[in-house]
Amino acid sequence: MTDFKEFADVCNQIEHTAGSLDMTEIVSEMLLSVSSEELPVVVHFVMGDVFPAWSTEQLGVGPSLLYTALSRSSGLPLKEIENLVRTTGDIGETAIAALKKETRNQATFSSFMDDTPSLSIMEVFERFNNISRTNGKGSQTTKIKNLQYLFNSATPEESRYLARLAIEDLRIGVGEGIVRDAISKAFNVPVGEVERGFMLTNDLGLVAVAAKEGGVEAVSKLGMELNRPIKMMLAQVTPSIETAVNDLGVVAVEWKFDGARVQIHKDGNNINIFSRRLENVTRSLPDIVEAVRGNVKADSAILEGEAIAVDENGNPRAFQDILKRFRRKYDVETTVREIPLILNLFEILYLNGEVLIDMPLSDRRDVLVGCVENSVRLKVDDQVLTDDVEKVNEIYSAALKAGHEGVMIKNPNAPYSPGKRGKNWLKKKPVMETLDLVVIGAEWGYGRRANLIGSYALACFDPDAGTFLPIGKVATGFSDEQLAELTELLSGLIVVESGREIELKPEVVFEVAFEEIQKSTNYESGYALRFPRLVNVRDDKSPEEAETLERIEGIYLAQKSRS
Structure with missing residues (x-):
């Protein structure tokens, strides 16, 4: 059995190592030194x-x-x-x-x-x-x-x-990228195979054990399993519909609903629903469970869709109403009656034992349509294939008129890439561009707000290191009621207090609007937000879904090119 002190000594060594290549070497050596039983534990531990x-x-x-x-x-x-x-x-x-x-x-x-x-x-x-x-x-x-x-x-x-x-905050700068490369190096398995194994299992510990015990062959046999959710494919913002169509040619256009994304695992009559944070929210959504059970004609399937809350006229309700449904633990039946949901399905990743993510989107779409019977509460969302910019603009206008966010513009030939953000999925919304950033700190207020948290430190995400890089603060435009709700939400996440300043466990994601991104030496990210303001608290998003430093840099460079 390996002593925990050996793990601690490695962590201390990594903490005093600057380069990611050197960190990868250290992690690789540690993975080689432990048993198959210890290996998945060490893989998870080293990432905190x-x-x-x-x-x-x-x-x-x-x-x-x-x-x-x-x-x-x-x-x-x-x-x-x-x-x-x-x-x-x-x-x-x-x-x-x-x-x-x-x-x-x-x-x-x-x-x-x-x-x-x-x-x-x-x-x-x-x-x-x-x-x-x-x-x-x-x-x-x-x-x-x-x-x-x-x-x-x-x-x-x-x-x-x-x-x-x-408190799951190791602070040594090791993220998924370093561990992926360390597994590859330790067990002589190509990085691409390790990455694919991770995409299909959402578990680098499992991938590491396969690599240790069976090499490339064992890793290549890893696959998706029902009731083990995988990371969801992500979209990036397109500056314009014209740009998207010019880049992709023929595009698949869908409404971008103002709802909560879910991943649904159907195994016979057993249904499990996971939020985009991969939390099991099945108990809060009995109406969606019944809709899937009655309308998805498959023995087993993994599907994705957007759940939206609607009023008595079928119009979309505020995003916060959807979050009430997802948060509800007790008296769920009352909330189901008060806030009914509609599920719009747009993806299928697995059907009756077959993994579908390598198929082109257009083929996955055909499979999805073929196994779903549309109903009042559940349907496959409408999709149009076109290379006509005007047609996409018409769909965009219709989505906004119906009260939704805009459109998704997708590459119909693209596979599904779990956890990846790229140009195969693009989103277009009319509002000022917003960023999803993690709250890493705060300050107590003054005067009558002395018992309320009134200023919030924000950070973007470095996926390779698994760390959050400060990028600014948001402090204006809050009502006392909002501050009270946020204080209650964040008080349980306080790690360190020093006077009025608070360090928070990085758990909560803010959607923040801003005027521009500026270069700054005041923050570790190298950037700062000008005139940031809170748009929404994104309970449905995990900290790892926050904007990456690469994305911040991209927006900054795009700003410069337009100026």
Whole structure:
């Protein structure tokens, strides 16, 4: 069994390594050194995750619970733990500082100072597993006891990374790109094969085990499985309809609904529905479940569509109403009556055991139409093939008149690329361009708003490093009611407080409008937003779906070319 200290030592080495190629080499060597049982755990751990993205398991350890565990492990008052967090600015450094205090019990203190490893990687994983499966009365106490056990068995270096892993924020700059390349290097499997395996499974741990045990052949046999959601293909903004048609030629045009995207897995009469964050939302959407059960004529299928909320006249309701449906856990029947949904299907990825993502869009469309019976609550959305700009403009105008966002313009010859954003799917909306950015920090307000969070630090995403790069703040245009809702939403994500400033776990995505993007040395991204303002809180999007630095740079260069 591999000691957790070995993992912690590797993390420390990576944390002090600047180049991605060097990081990849270090990760590769670690993957080679562990057993097949440990391998998927290490793959997820090194990216700061405990479970794969598709898993329904959630650790559910917030900062307050972690502070309590550190308090009990160290013997320090909770207030002192909070002060240490403010001083160090990092929960990992706080763990070391707290656990070195002489108030720690003598047996544990001796083990800590001797630097004697007593934890294995699998034991840490099992403790985290216990925490995730604990719920109901007394669950908080049980979770704290599991964390106490880990801290009381840890060396200094281990405690730093245990604390960070407990809130799934490892802070060493290793993302999917580095791990993908490390798997390729470690087990001599082409990067393209590793990437495809990841696309089909949404689990780099699973891909790593296949690569270790069976090489290229085993990785090439990996496929999609029902009830294991995969990342959804993404669209990028087109500057104009004319540009899109000129670039693609004949295009497939669909309305862009103002709704919530879902991925539906049908296995006989068993239906599971996943949000674009890959959360299982089946229990909140019983009307959609019944519509799929009655109208999709397939033994097994994986489909995608957009769920929209409608009023008594069939007109689209506000996006926030859709989120009420997705958030609802209790008295779902009442919400179903109050906010009915319509599902517009536009994709099929899998049918009766056959993976379809390599087929051209036009062929997938034929398969989709062939296995769906349209009804009032569920239908295949309308699609038009054309190379006529005027025709696309007509469809665009009709979508806006019906109260929707605009149009999707797709390449009819393109395969489905899970998790990828590119020119095969383009979106056109009339409003000022917006960005989806992650909230990574905030500030408490002044005066009568002193108990409300009133300014929000925003970041874009670096997918290779798995990190979020600051790009600015949004602070204007909020009502007291909105600030109260956001304060409630974000309070449970506070990692560090220092005076009025707050560091937040990167979980919440804001859709932000802006006047322009400017070069800036004030932010790590190298850019800043001019006159940003909040458009929406995108509960349906994961932090990894935030705008990438590459996209920010592209918008900046496009601005320069137009000026």
